[in-house]
Amino acid sequence: MxxxxxxxxxxxxxxxxxxxxxxxxxxxxxxxxxxxxxxxxxxxxxxxxxxxxxxxxxxxxxxxxxxxxxxxxxxxxxxxxxxxxxxxxxxxxxxxxxxxxxxxxxxxxxxxxxxxxxxxxxxxxxxxxxxxxxxxxxxxxxxxxxxxxxxxxxAGTDATFSFTDTVEVAGTAADVFGFISEAQLWPERLPHVAGVELIEPGPGIQSLAMDTVAMDGSQHRTMSYRIVFPDTMIAYKQLTMPALMTLHTGYWTVRPTEGGVAVSSQHSVVINTDNITAVLGPDADVATAREYVQRALSTNSMATLRHAKKFAEERS
CATH class of the missing domain: 3.30.530.20 (START domain)
Structure with missing residues (x-):
C-alpha cells in the first residue's frame, strides 16, 4: 500500500x-x-x-x-x-x-x-x-x-486633505444609521441622487453605484465599496474618480449625545494636480482645486445629513 x-x-x-x-x-x-x-x-x-x-x-x-x-x-x-x-x-x-x-x-x-x-x-x-x-x-x-x-x-503641495461635516439629530441612532445604510432608497429620499445600484457581495459589504446630480445640473456616476458596522459607522472608498481627484475615502459615523445623536460625514481626498488647469482654468492652483472639491463633496454630504436628520426626527 x-x-x-x-x-x-x-x-x-x-x-x-x-x-x-x-x-x-x-x-x-x-x-x-x-x-x-x-x-x-x-x-x-x-x-x-x-x-x-x-x-x-x-x-x-x-x-x-x-x-x-x-x-x-x-x-x-x-x-x-x-x-x-x-x-x-x-x-x-x-x-x-x-x-x-x-x-x-x-x-x-x-x-x-x-x-x-x-x-x-x-x-x-x-x-x-x-x-x-x-x-x-x-x-x-x-x-x-x-x-x-x-x-x-x-513635497508639501497640500494636495492631500480631510474634512468632516456634522449635524446634531434629536432622534435614534438606528433611524439615522438606517437612512445612511439603506442607500438603495436614496433616489426617493435625496434630491441630488438620480439613481442607485446597491449590491451586498458579503456580510457587511456594500457595492454602491450611484448617479449624482452635480451643482451645475449635470449627472455623473460613481462606484464605491462600503463596509458597514451596524448603528455606528460606514467606511467607504470611491473606486471611480472624477478628473480632479486621484483618491476619495471616508466614513459616516453615528455617536450618541445628550439630546440624541451626532451624525458625521468625513472625507479624505487627494487632488489630481495634473488636471487642475484643464478643469478649472489656467490660473487655478492646488488651493483652488481643494476649495472646489470640498465645496462639491460637502454640499452633497450636508444634504444627506440634513435629510437623515429630518427622517429620524419625524420618526421620533
Missing amino acids: SASVSVTATGRAEHSIEIAAPAATVYRLLAEVQNWPQLFPPTIFADYLDNDEREQRIRIWATAGEDVKHWVSRRVLDPEQRRIEFRQEVSSPPIAAMGGTWIIEALSVNQSNVRLLHDYQATDEDQLSWIDQVVDRNSRTELAALKRNIELGD
Missing part, C-alpha cells in the same frame, strides 16, 4: 520601489495602518483590534480581483530595523495562508527603497496562479501608489 502524500501549493514574491522621502517617514506611514485606504488603492478600510509598540492585530477589507476580501493579520514592528512582519490569522479561500515583510532601507537622507515580500499557500493547487496574479497586481499597484502619495505629501 502506497502512503498518501499531502501537497501544499505555495508561492513567494518580492517587489520593490524607490521613494523620494526619508525612510523614517515611509516606515511611520506603513506602521500607522489607518493610513492604508489613503495610501493603497486595494485597501477599502483598515483599523486596529489590538495595538502596542511592537505587536498589532489589524483587520483589513480590500479588493482582490473583482472580489472584496476581509482578513485579520498580526504584525510585528521593528522600528529600529524599519521592518514590519505580517501574517494573516485566517485567510479567505482560495488563499490558505498569507504573510510577508515590509523592509524600508535608507538610500540617502531623502531617498528610500521599499521591499515588499510575500509568502502564501493556496487551498487548491489550481488556484495558485490566481493568487500569483493578485499578489503581483496588488503589490505593483500598492507600491506605485505608496510612492506617489508619500512623495506628494512630502
Whole structure:
C-alpha cells in the first residue's frame, strides 16, 4: 500500500520601489495602518483590534480581483530595523495562508527603497496562479501608489486633505444609521441622487453605484465599496474618480449625545494636480482645486445629513 502524500501549493514574491522621502517617514506611514485606504488603492478600510509598540492585530477589507476580501493579520514592528512582519490569522479561500515583510532601507537622507515580500499557500493547487496574479497586481499597484502619495505629501503641495461635516439629530441612532445604510432608497429620499445600484457581495459589504446630480445640473456616476458596522459607522472608498481627484475615502459615523445623536460625514481626498488647469482654468492652483472639491463633496454630504436628520426626527 502506497502512503498518501499531502501537497501544499505555495508561492513567494518580492517587489520593490524607490521613494523620494526619508525612510523614517515611509516606515511611520506603513506602521500607522489607518493610513492604508489613503495610501493603497486595494485597501477599502483598515483599523486596529489590538495595538502596542511592537505587536498589532489589524483587520483589513480590500479588493482582490473583482472580489472584496476581509482578513485579520498580526504584525510585528521593528522600528529600529524599519521592518514590519505580517501574517494573516485566517485567510479567505482560495488563499490558505498569507504573510510577508515590509523592509524600508535608507538610500540617502531623502531617498528610500521599499521591499515588499510575500509568502502564501493556496487551498487548491489550481488556484495558485490566481493568487500569483493578485499578489503581483496588488503589490505593483500598492507600491506605485505608496510612492506617489508619500512623495506628494512630502513635497508639501497640500494636495492631500480631510474634512468632516456634522449635524446634531434629536432622534435614534438606528433611524439615522438606517437612512445612511439603506442607500438603495436614496433616489426617493435625496434630491441630488438620480439613481442607485446597491449590491451586498458579503456580510457587511456594500457595492454602491450611484448617479449624482452635480451643482451645475449635470449627472455623473460613481462606484464605491462600503463596509458597514451596524448603528455606528460606514467606511467607504470611491473606486471611480472624477478628473480632479486621484483618491476619495471616508466614513459616516453615528455617536450618541445628550439630546440624541451626532451624525458625521468625513472625507479624505487627494487632488489630481495634473488636471487642475484643464478643469478649472489656467490660473487655478492646488488651493483652488481643494476649495472646489470640498465645496462639491460637502454640499452633497450636508444634504444627506440634513435629510437623515429630518427622517429620524419625524420618526421620533
